[in-house]
Amino acid sequence: MSTKNQRLQNIIKLYRQRTGNESVDMHEVAKFAAEMGYQLPKPKTAIERLAEQLSAAAREEVRRDNVTGRPYRANLAVVQWVNGSQLTLWHDIDVAPRRIAQKAFVQRREQMVGDALQLTLDINHWNRVHEHEEPIVMPLDFTDDVEWRLNAPDADDKAA
Structure with a gap:
């Protein structure tokens, strides 16, 4: 079972793979994660x-x-x-x-x-x-x- 941070790190890796961006803006990664259905924090x-x-x-x-x-x-x-x-x-x-x-x-x-x-x-x-x-x-x-x-x-x- 992965930790929350490991799941977030996997989202960052997936974002880089899908976009080809090496430098990433975490706001863009957060939008990407939300669009993928990641539950937003309270x-x-x-x-x-x-x-x-x-x-x-x-x-x-x-x-x-x-x-x-x-x-x-x-x-x-x-x-x-x-x-x-x-x-x-x-x-x-x-x-x-x-x-x-x-x-x-x-x-x-x-x-x-x-x-x-x-x-x-x-x-x-x-x-x-x-x-x-x-x-x-x-x-x-x-x-x-x-x-x-x-x-x-x-x-x-x-x-x-």
Whole structure:
């Protein structure tokens, strides 16, 4: 038995086969799936949509440190599971206790590690199947990149 994601992946493959398009717009694939009789998901409620907008606003809120003048994100997100459902709780960084801040920072770091791992796997695969081309090399030590951006003339505007 296939998972929902596997069924959706099969629809994408079928769309590519039928249209010959290598680059696909998922809105077009969704129309294709609906025309094939795929059951459309239940629309989000107004509360669900507003909660998403509030989360996006919290994620984007930036303040400036009153000593350094540097920007920082005003809110920390901590993801946890409650009764089998994922829940994200938002905390003001200036009043969050250490245990909350550390958990939020560890989760963000884990996201970065996961992204770096997947990037490495993707690059390794591309390099293997395109062995006749110059390999793509992507360093994952960000120490110098972060230092350069911290010291760039416009770093304060882009750090957050």
